[in-house]
Amino acid sequence: MLLQINTPVPKDIPLDLPLPEWLLVTLLIVSFLFHIVFINLMVGGSIVTLWAQIRGLKEKQYDIFAYEIAKTITVNKSIAVVLGVAPLLSINTLYTVYFYSANALTGFAWIMIIPLVTIAFLLTYLHKYTWETMKNHKALHIGIIALSVAIFLFIPLIFLTNVNLMMFPEKWGAVKGFLSALVLPNVFPRYFEFLGACIAVTGIFIVWYNGRRNYPFEEIYISLTRAQVKRVGYHIALIGLAAQIVFGAIVLMTLPAKGVSFEVIEIMGVAGGLLVLALWWIWKTIKDTDERLDKHFWKITIAMLAFMICYGGSRQMYRHNALDKHQKMVAAHTASFQAMSKEARENYVEEEGALVIDESLGDLAKGTALFQASCAGCHQMDQQLVGPPIKEMKQIYEGDEAKLIAWIKAPGRKRQELMQMPGFPQIPDEDLKEIAKYILSVE
Amino acid sequence: MDFPMFHLDWLNDRFLIAVIAIIHVMINHGLAVGFIPYITWLEYKGVKNAPTDQISDSKWDTLIYNKMKVAFIITTTIGAMTGVGIWFSVALVSPSSIGSLIRVFYWAWFTEWVVFVTEVVLIMIYYLTWKNSNKSLNAKLKHIRFGVFLSIASWITMVIIVSILGFMMDPGNWNADKSLLNGFTNPIYIPQLAFRTPVAMLVGGIFGMLLTTIFSKKGSEIRILAIKYAGRWVLFWTAFAIAGAVYYWNVMPEAMKANMSTAVGSMDFEEYYDLLKYFIIGAASLSIVLAFWAIFKPKKVSFGLVMIPCLFVFGFLGIFERVREFVRKPYVIGNYMYSNLLREEDYPLYKKDGILKHATYTSVHEITPDNKVMAGRDVFMLTCSRCHTTNGVNSIVDVFENMYGKDKPLNEQAMASYIPGMHQGRAFMPPFPGNKKELEALVAYIKQLQSSGESLQGAQTDGVAVNADNAVDAVAKRIEAEKEQESENN
Numbered sequence: 001m002l003l004q005i006n007t008p009v010p011k012d013i014p015l016d017l018p019l020p021e022w023l024l025v026t027l028l029i030v031s032f033l034f035h036i037v038f039i040n041l042m043v044g045g046s047i048v049t050l051w052a053q054i055r056g057l058k059e060k061q062y063d064i065f066a067y068e069i070a071k072t073i074t075v076n077k078s079i080a081v082v083l084g085v086a087p088l089l090s091i092n093t094l095y096t097v098y099f100y101s102a103n104a105l106t107g108f109a110w111i112m113i114i115p116l117v118t119i120a121f122l123l124t125y126l127h128k129y130t131w132e133t134m135k136n137h138k139a140l141h142i143g144i145i146a147l148s149v150a151i152f153l154f155i156p157l158i159f160l161t162n163v164n165l166m167m168f169p170e171k172w173g174a175v176k177g178f179l180s181a182l183v184l185p186n187v188f189p190r191y192f193e194f195l196g197a198c199i200a201v202t203g204i205f206i207v208w209y210n211g212r213r214n215y216p217f218e219e220i221y222i223s224l225t226r227a228q229v230k231r232v233g234y235h236i237a238l239i240g241l242a243a244q245i246v247f248g249a250i251v252l253m254t255l256p257a258k259g260v261s262f263e264v265i266e267i268m269g270v271a272g273g274l275l276v277l278a279l280w281w282i283w284k285t286i287k288d289t290d291e292r293l294d295k296h297f298w299k300i301t302i303a304m305l306a307f308m309i310c311y312g313g314s315r316q317m318y319r320h321n322a323l324d325k326h327q328k329m330v331a332a333h334t335a336s337f338q339a340m341s342k343e344a345r346e347n348y349v350e351e352e353g354a355l356v357i358d359e360s361l362g363d364l365a366k367g368t369a370l371f372q373a374s375c376a377g378c379h380q381m382d383q384q385l386v387g388p389p390i391k392e393m394k395q396i397y398e399g400d401e402a403k404l405i406a407w408i409k410a411p412g413r414k415r416q417e418l419m420q421m422p423g424f425p426q427i428p429d430e431d432l433k434e435i436a437k438y439i440l441s442v443e
Numbered sequence: 444m445d446f447p448m449f450h451l452d453w454l455n456d457r458f459l460i461a462v463i464a465i466i467h468v469m470i471n472h473g474l475a476v477g478f479i480p481y482i483t484w485l486e487y488k489g490v491k492n493a494p495t496d497q498i499s500d501s502k503w504d505t506l507i508y509n510k511m512k513v514a515f516i517i518t519t520t521i522g523a524m525t526g527v528g529i530w531f532s533v534a535l536v537s538p539s540s541i542g543s544l545i546r547v548f549y550w551a552w553f554t555e556w557v558v559f560v561t562e563v564v565l566i567m568i569y570y571l572t573w574k575n576s577n578k579s580l581n582a583k584l585k586h587i588r589f590g591v592f593l594s595i596a597s598w599i600t601m602v603i604i605v606s607i608l609g610f611m612m613d614p615g616n617w618n619a620d621k622s623l624l625n626g627f628t629n630p631i632y633i634p635q636l637a638f639r640t641p642v643a644m645l646v647g648g649i650f651g652m653l654l655t656t657i658f659s660k661k662g663s664e665i666r667i668l669a670i671k672y673a674g675r676w677v678l679f680w681t682a683f684a685i686a687g688a689v690y691y692w693n694v695m696p697e698a699m700k701a702n703m704s705t706a707v708g709s710m711d712f713e714e715y716y717d718l719l720k721y722f723i724i725g726a727a728s729l730s731i732v733l734a735f736w737a738i739f740k741p742k743k744v745s746f747g748l749v750m751i752p753c754l755f756v757f758g759f760l761g762i763f764e765r766v767r768e769f770v771r772k773p774y775v776i777g778n779y780m781y782s783n784l785l786r787e788e789d790y791p792l793y794k795k796d797g798i799l800k801h802a803t804y805t806s807v808h809e810i811t812p813d814n815k816v817m818a819g820r821d822v823f824m825l826t827c828s829r830c831h832t833t834n835g836v837n838s839i840v841d842v843f844e845n846m847y848g849k850d851k852p853l854n855e856q857a858m859a860s861y862i863p864g865m866h867q868g869r870a871f872m873p874p875f876p877g878n879k880k881e882l883e884a885l886v887a888y889i890k891q892l893q894s895s896g897e898s899l900q901g902a903q904t905d906g907v908a909v910n911a912d913n914a915v916d917a918v919a920k921r922i923e924a925e926k927e928q929e930s931e932n933n
Contacts, residue, residue, distance in 0.1 A: 010445035
């Protein structure tokens with residue numbers, strides 16, 4: 001009961017969706033998938049670079065490795081940003097009320113994404129382009145990438161807080177700023193699952209990147225071999241996948257009951273199974289010989305992609321379940337408001353009716369009422385307010401109604417110390433006459 | 444009404460959008476749309492002017508590459524993020540308007556996105572393969588071709604976005620048929636594009652000249668040549684920019700005046716509009732002077748000298764957007780939605796019932812003498828806060844003090860009689876949507892603001908108070924009752 005009183009039912013934008021809902025949902029999921037892969041590579045890549053560069057302080061080979069990964073971050077980040085526009089557009093269209101409400105309620109953090117990410121991006125360029133020039137200032141140079149990693153680690157929290165908050169309108173009345181929305185259930189488990197995915201995807205990317213035939217590996221590295229670097233990639237992916245599985249299980253267990261259904265659990269279960277499968281193949285690869293490092297590569301990649309589709313799909317199902325009833329109510333509320341608005345529009349009484357006419361004033365009643373409505377905001381009886389008092393007007397225009405009306409329609413500027421009066425040509429002539437009659441009647 | 448109100452009470456909400464959007468326009472016009480063709484042209488010149496045994500003059504090529512590097516870094520960081528930032532900030536400040544626009548322009552934006560992706564991929568190919576392409580003439584020519592593709596892609600992003608900008612100013616007959624084609628058929632579309640394109644080229648050329656003064660040695664041959672080329676580029680595009688400006692400048696008032704409720708509106712408009720005229724004349728003549736100087740006295744062109752017109756043309760872009768935003772008032776979407784985010788069609792209902800009754804978020808839904816000031820605060824948040832603050836930029840207290848005198852206590856009665864008719868005297872203001880009680884509550888609140896100097900926190904810090912009348916329980920009951928009514932009627 002209490003919950004219901006505090007669950008707002010906003011009205012939706014009264015315009016049709018630009019395309020059928022199922023198509024928008026498909027576009028949302030597919031475009032988000034592309035976006036998140038590159039986000040994974042950007043975040044994971046910067047973490048791996050930081051780790052490798054620190055390790056590179058003692059083992060020169062890892063410094064080269066770090067530099068090679070650093071060069072990919074700036075490319076992946078550009079693709080990540082531009083690919084993010086399509087899911088943003090789609091979620092804005094599909095969940096207008098929910099998404100924008102969550103944005104506003106966490107507004108300060110939400111808008112900070114822009115300057116923070118800009119800074120992180122500039123830092124990644126600075127880091128990349130000063131590799132040679134700062135080689136004698138390694139601590140400072142590592143500090144640059146560490147700062148950008150710190151920003152990259154913070155930003156996903158803002159996004160997750162938003163997509164989480166949007167599913168719980170019943171919390172909107174209770175949330176006070178970003179921090180209180182951040183601690184709602186399920187944000188942190190999802191966050192750590194996401195970080196695991198960043199590491200895992202980056203690990204697999206490293207394997208692929210160093211396996212390419214046209215990549216002049218031997219010219220770049222002095223003592224490391226392709227196989228060794230691939231093994232590094234697999235190890236990274238192993239750590240990431242393990243984290244993903246652990247935190248994925250926690251996500252599932254802490255999922256607020258509202259949107260859970262058997263289908264959601266099933267698909268999340270399948271997704272989890274795919275990760276375990278990928279983990280198993282990676283484990284087998286690591287145990288195997290250098291010649292057979294590529295044996296399971298495509299199976300692993302496909303399992304991970306399939307995981308993403310399942311996981312993304314189950315999240316969408318969860319969101320759908322969580323909001324279904326509320327969305328229906330929003331639609332009904334919108335329709336009912338539209339009907340009310342239409343009725344009011346059709347039975348609208350012109351402003352005239354709003355005039356407060358004091359019949360006791362007789363002949364001057366209408367003029368007085370009109371003056372109150374259009375002029376009294378600036379003109380008083382005896383005192384200068386914005387413009388001169390009525391009594392002064394009378395002195396000036398005594399016996400010259402036509403001139404007074406002309407002035408009201410298109411005023412000039414006589415008093416430099418006051419604001420210029422705007423003209424009122426939209427007032428009909430007969431009303432202007434009534435106003436002038438009133439002005440010239442004052443004693 | 445239906446969204447929690449994000450509010451920046453000192454800076455002003457519009458200012459947030461303005462800063463982000465203007466930075467974006469400057470980078471988009473000056474460092475992408477207008478800059479890439481300029482760079483591609485110079486790269487091509489390098490190949491053409493090179494001795495027969497070389498692909499390109501290597502010093503020249505390095506100079507052009509360095510200039511491109513600046514544009515590459517800035518566009519893929521600040522440029523890209525301010526582009527996203529426009530979405531973010533508008534979603535916070537003006538959710539109803541952007542939400543409406545998205546429903547109409549989804550495909551335009553989707554197409555825009557496809558072009559963006561192409562643009563990003565091309566800019567990475569163009570920039571990242573530059574050095575490698577210097578190995579053979581064939582590769583170099585192919586590289587230049589990518590520059591041309593990139594230029595075209597950048598320009599197409601402008602072709603699409605201008606339709607949405609034009610639409611917001613003059614939706615044409617959209618109110619009747621709600622089709623996105625109105626964006627392209629509206630009378631401002633072609634003129635605005637004809638103006639923006641050469642202006643972007645002009646700004647790109649001047650910025651390019653500035654970079655030349657940074658990346659080349661004073662008095663060196665390539666510097667003189669690069670400055671001469673920039674001069675020619677600027678001169679060429681200035682001619683088109685002037686023609687486009689005259690065209691656009693003459694079309695806009697006609698379209699804008701159709702939006703305005705009164706002829707007074709056009710008075711304010713013209714005053715504001717004149718400012719733009721002087722800026723256009725100023726920026727154009729400065730560009731011409733710079734161009735001639737660069738062509739005839741290239742040795743004398745220094746960083747400081749180019750900096751002045753460069754700042755001026757970038758400033759001009761800012762002023763231009765500011766005027767464009769201003770002249771669209773009192774609407775945010777012409778004849779459909781006012782700048783206070785309320786739809787014109789809903790006004791009769793609000794006038795009848797008051798706005799608080801229909802607000803999703805308000806702490807007061809029944810005004811009593813006890814909660815009057817609180818109610819006034821909610822009315823202010825719902826109807827004024829998109830453009831006004833309490834005591835910050837464009838503060839409501841300042842606005843009234845400017846009218847009624849700085850040191851005097853504000854007069855509630857005077858304000859209450861001014862507000863209902865203000866849209867007639869001040870045509871850029873939307874009409875006040877509330878009822879009489881709400882008006883009285885609002886002026887009581889404004890008066891209290893003047894004496895207390897208190898500020899108003901937005902939903903991002905204070906959260907929202909849900910209007911129990913528009914919460915699940917009450918709405919469900921109302922809808923049920925409506926349905927019963929309907930079935931009884933049948």
